[in-house]
Amino acid sequence: MASAGAARAERLPHAPRERRPLLAAFAVLLIVGGAAAAGLLALRADERVPVLVAARDIAVGEEITDDALATTPVASEGTLLVPASQQELVVGQFARTAVTKGQLVDTSMLTTTRTLQDGKVAVGASFEEGRAPASGLLAGDVVQLVQVVDGTGTVLVADALVSSATTPAEGAHGGRVTATLIVDESDGAELAAAAAEASLSAVLVSRGTPVVGQGG
Helix, strand or coil: HHHHHHHHHHCCCCCCCCCCCHHHHHHHHHHHHHHHHHHHHHHCCCCEEEEEECCCCCCCCCCCHHEEEEEEECCCCHHHHHHHHHHHHCCCCCECCCCCCCCCCCCHEEEEECCCCCEEEEEEEEECCCCCCCCCCCCCEEEEEEEECCCCEEEEEEEEEEEEEECCCCCCCCCCCEEHHHHHHHHHHHHHHHCCCCCCEEEEEEECCCCCCCCC
Protein backbone atom coordinates (compact mmCIF):
# COMPACT_ATOMS: atom_id res chain seq x y z
CA MET A 1 0.00 0.00 0.00
CA ALA A 2 2.85 2.34 0.80
CA SER A 3 4.41 1.79 -2.64
CA ALA A 4 1.05 2.53 -4.37
CA GLY A 5 0.72 5.81 -2.45
CA ALA A 6 4.25 6.78 -3.41
CA ALA A 7 3.52 6.08 -7.06
CA ARG A 8 0.42 8.34 -7.01
CA ALA A 9 2.43 11.08 -5.36
CA GLU A 10 5.00 10.90 -8.15
CA ARG A 11 2.24 11.30 -10.75
CA LEU A 12 0.80 14.49 -9.20
CA PRO A 13 1.32 17.61 -11.46
CA HIS A 14 4.10 19.94 -10.52
CA ALA A 15 3.15 23.38 -9.23
CA PRO A 16 3.36 26.06 -11.97
CA ARG A 17 6.41 28.27 -11.97
CA GLU A 18 6.01 31.72 -10.54
CA ARG A 19 5.63 34.14 -13.54
CA ARG A 20 4.52 37.27 -11.80
CA PRO A 21 8.02 38.83 -11.58
CA LEU A 22 8.46 38.38 -15.35
CA LEU A 23 5.02 39.91 -16.12
CA ALA A 24 5.71 42.84 -13.83
CA ALA A 25 9.05 43.50 -15.51
CA PHE A 26 7.41 43.35 -18.96
CA ALA A 27 4.72 45.80 -17.85
CA VAL A 28 7.38 48.22 -16.64
CA LEU A 29 9.15 48.01 -20.00
CA LEU A 30 5.88 48.75 -21.80
CA ILE A 31 5.20 51.77 -19.61
CA VAL A 32 8.71 53.14 -20.03
CA GLY A 33 8.68 52.53 -23.78
CA GLY A 34 5.28 54.15 -24.16
CA ALA A 35 6.36 57.20 -22.20
CA ALA A 36 9.49 57.54 -24.33
CA ALA A 37 7.48 57.29 -27.56
CA ALA A 38 4.98 59.85 -26.30
CA GLY A 39 7.83 62.17 -25.36
CA LEU A 40 9.35 61.92 -28.84
CA LEU A 41 5.99 62.67 -30.45
CA ALA A 42 5.48 65.66 -28.17
CA LEU A 43 8.93 67.00 -29.01
CA ARG A 44 8.26 66.57 -32.74
CA ALA A 45 4.87 68.28 -32.46
CA ASP A 46 6.56 71.16 -30.66
CA GLU A 47 9.18 71.68 -33.39
CA ARG A 48 8.90 75.36 -34.22
CA VAL A 49 10.69 77.63 -36.61
CA PRO A 50 10.89 81.43 -36.58
CA VAL A 51 8.68 83.10 -39.20
CA LEU A 52 7.90 86.70 -40.10
CA VAL A 53 5.09 88.60 -38.41
CA ALA A 54 3.89 92.17 -38.90
CA ALA A 55 5.38 94.46 -36.26
CA ARG A 56 2.81 97.13 -37.15
CA ASP A 57 -0.10 97.66 -39.50
CA ILE A 58 0.94 97.57 -43.16
CA ALA A 59 -1.32 99.26 -45.70
CA VAL A 60 -2.17 97.90 -49.13
CA GLY A 61 0.55 98.86 -51.59
CA GLU A 62 2.99 99.96 -48.88
CA GLU A 63 6.64 99.14 -49.36
CA ILE A 64 7.74 96.75 -46.63
CA THR A 65 10.64 97.91 -44.47
CA ASP A 66 12.66 96.25 -41.71
CA ASP A 67 10.74 98.06 -38.98
CA ALA A 68 7.47 96.57 -40.27
CA LEU A 69 8.65 93.02 -39.56
CA ALA A 70 9.30 90.93 -36.49
CA THR A 71 9.68 87.19 -35.90
CA THR A 72 7.81 84.57 -33.90
CA PRO A 73 8.22 80.78 -33.57
CA VAL A 74 5.41 78.63 -35.01
CA ALA A 75 4.89 75.11 -36.27
CA SER A 76 4.84 76.16 -39.91
CA GLU A 77 5.40 72.94 -41.86
CA GLY A 78 3.23 72.84 -44.98
CA THR A 79 2.21 76.51 -44.84
CA LEU A 80 2.87 79.61 -46.92
CA LEU A 81 4.43 81.42 -43.97
CA VAL A 82 7.72 83.19 -44.66
CA PRO A 83 10.77 81.97 -42.67
CA ALA A 84 12.59 84.64 -40.71
CA SER A 85 15.72 83.79 -42.70
CA GLN A 86 14.07 85.32 -45.78
CA GLN A 87 13.44 88.74 -44.24
CA GLU A 88 15.97 90.39 -46.57
CA LEU A 89 13.98 89.07 -49.54
CA VAL A 90 10.72 90.48 -48.16
CA VAL A 91 12.08 93.96 -47.40
CA GLY A 92 11.54 96.11 -50.46
CA GLN A 93 8.50 94.18 -51.65
CA PHE A 94 4.99 95.61 -51.41
CA ALA A 95 1.91 94.57 -49.49
CA ARG A 96 -0.60 92.97 -51.83
CA THR A 97 -3.16 93.08 -49.01
CA ALA A 98 -3.64 95.02 -45.81
CA VAL A 99 -1.71 93.36 -42.96
CA THR A 100 -2.55 94.03 -39.33
CA LYS A 101 -0.06 94.17 -36.47
CA GLY A 102 0.68 90.69 -35.14
CA GLN A 103 -0.52 88.93 -38.30
CA LEU A 104 1.75 86.20 -39.65
CA VAL A 105 3.20 87.13 -43.03
CA ASP A 106 2.59 84.65 -45.84
CA THR A 107 3.49 84.71 -49.51
CA SER A 108 -0.03 85.65 -50.64
CA MET A 109 0.43 89.07 -49.02
CA LEU A 110 3.52 90.00 -51.03
CA THR A 111 4.23 91.34 -54.48
CA THR A 112 7.28 92.87 -56.15
CA THR A 113 5.03 95.40 -57.89
CA ARG A 114 3.55 98.42 -56.16
CA THR A 115 -0.22 97.93 -56.39
CA LEU A 116 -1.09 101.54 -55.63
CA GLN A 117 1.02 103.15 -58.30
CA ASP A 118 0.38 106.69 -59.41
CA GLY A 119 -3.07 106.90 -60.96
CA LYS A 120 -4.41 103.84 -59.09
CA VAL A 121 -6.91 103.71 -56.21
CA ALA A 122 -8.22 100.98 -53.91
CA VAL A 123 -12.00 100.51 -53.83
CA GLY A 124 -13.93 98.22 -51.50
CA ALA A 125 -16.87 96.24 -52.82
CA SER A 126 -19.27 93.64 -51.44
CA PHE A 127 -20.70 91.15 -53.93
CA GLU A 128 -24.08 89.58 -53.29
CA GLU A 129 -24.46 85.80 -53.59
CA GLY A 130 -24.30 84.82 -57.26
CA ARG A 131 -22.46 87.98 -58.27
CA ALA A 132 -18.96 86.54 -57.77
CA PRO A 133 -17.38 83.16 -58.62
CA ALA A 134 -18.59 80.30 -56.43
CA SER A 135 -14.95 79.55 -55.63
CA GLY A 136 -14.61 83.05 -54.20
CA LEU A 137 -11.90 85.59 -54.91
CA LEU A 138 -8.24 85.53 -53.92
CA ALA A 139 -5.58 88.18 -53.61
CA GLY A 140 -3.89 88.48 -56.99
CA ASP A 141 -6.96 87.60 -59.06
CA VAL A 142 -7.82 89.76 -62.04
CA VAL A 143 -11.54 90.35 -62.48
CA GLN A 144 -13.89 92.13 -64.83
CA LEU A 145 -16.30 94.37 -62.94
CA VAL A 146 -19.76 94.54 -64.39
CA GLN A 147 -22.69 96.69 -63.30
CA VAL A 148 -25.94 94.76 -63.74
CA VAL A 149 -29.18 96.78 -63.86
CA ASP A 150 -32.53 95.32 -65.01
CA GLY A 151 -30.80 92.31 -66.49
CA THR A 152 -28.34 94.35 -68.55
CA GLY A 153 -24.62 94.30 -67.81
CA THR A 154 -22.20 97.14 -68.38
CA VAL A 155 -18.46 96.60 -68.03
CA LEU A 156 -17.06 99.25 -65.71
CA VAL A 157 -13.54 97.87 -65.36
CA ALA A 158 -12.08 95.22 -67.63
CA ASP A 159 -9.09 94.17 -65.50
CA ALA A 160 -9.29 95.09 -61.82
CA LEU A 161 -6.73 93.56 -59.47
CA VAL A 162 -8.05 91.92 -56.31
CA SER A 163 -5.87 93.21 -53.49
CA SER A 164 -7.60 91.28 -50.70
CA ALA A 165 -10.82 89.31 -50.35
CA THR A 166 -12.99 87.65 -47.74
CA THR A 167 -15.07 84.69 -48.88
CA PRO A 168 -17.84 82.91 -46.90
CA ALA A 169 -16.99 79.51 -45.47
CA GLU A 170 -17.52 76.55 -47.78
CA GLY A 171 -21.13 75.41 -47.71
CA ALA A 172 -22.42 78.68 -46.30
CA HIS A 173 -25.56 80.08 -47.93
CA GLY A 174 -26.39 83.71 -48.52
CA GLY A 175 -22.86 84.86 -47.86
CA ARG A 176 -21.19 87.79 -49.54
CA VAL A 177 -17.74 88.12 -51.05
CA THR A 178 -16.00 91.29 -49.91
CA ALA A 179 -12.95 92.51 -51.76
CA THR A 180 -10.56 95.42 -52.11
CA LEU A 181 -9.99 96.21 -55.79
CA ILE A 182 -7.16 98.16 -57.40
CA VAL A 183 -8.43 100.19 -60.37
CA ASP A 184 -7.57 103.30 -62.35
CA GLU A 185 -8.26 106.49 -60.47
CA SER A 186 -10.67 107.56 -63.21
CA ASP A 187 -12.85 104.49 -62.55
CA GLY A 188 -12.89 104.81 -58.77
CA ALA A 189 -15.96 107.00 -58.28
CA GLU A 190 -18.22 105.09 -60.68
CA LEU A 191 -17.12 101.77 -59.24
CA ALA A 192 -17.72 102.93 -55.66
CA ALA A 193 -21.23 104.08 -56.62
CA ALA A 194 -22.07 100.73 -58.21
CA ALA A 195 -20.72 98.90 -55.17
CA ALA A 196 -22.88 101.07 -52.88
CA GLU A 197 -25.96 100.21 -54.94
CA ALA A 198 -25.16 96.47 -54.71
CA SER A 199 -25.36 96.24 -58.50
CA LEU A 200 -21.78 95.08 -59.03
CA SER A 201 -20.74 91.64 -60.31
CA ALA A 202 -17.24 90.19 -60.61
CA VAL A 203 -16.19 87.97 -63.53
CA LEU A 204 -12.95 86.08 -62.97
CA VAL A 205 -10.45 86.75 -65.76
CA SER A 206 -7.37 85.05 -64.32
CA ARG A 207 -6.55 83.37 -61.04
CA GLY A 208 -3.65 84.94 -59.18
CA THR A 209 -0.63 82.88 -58.13
CA PRO A 210 0.70 84.39 -54.89
CA VAL A 211 4.38 83.44 -54.72
CA VAL A 212 7.29 85.31 -53.14
CA GLY A 213 9.16 87.20 -55.79
CA GLN A 214 6.33 87.24 -58.29
CA GLY A 215 4.70 90.48 -59.23
CA GLY A 216 0.95 90.97 -59.04
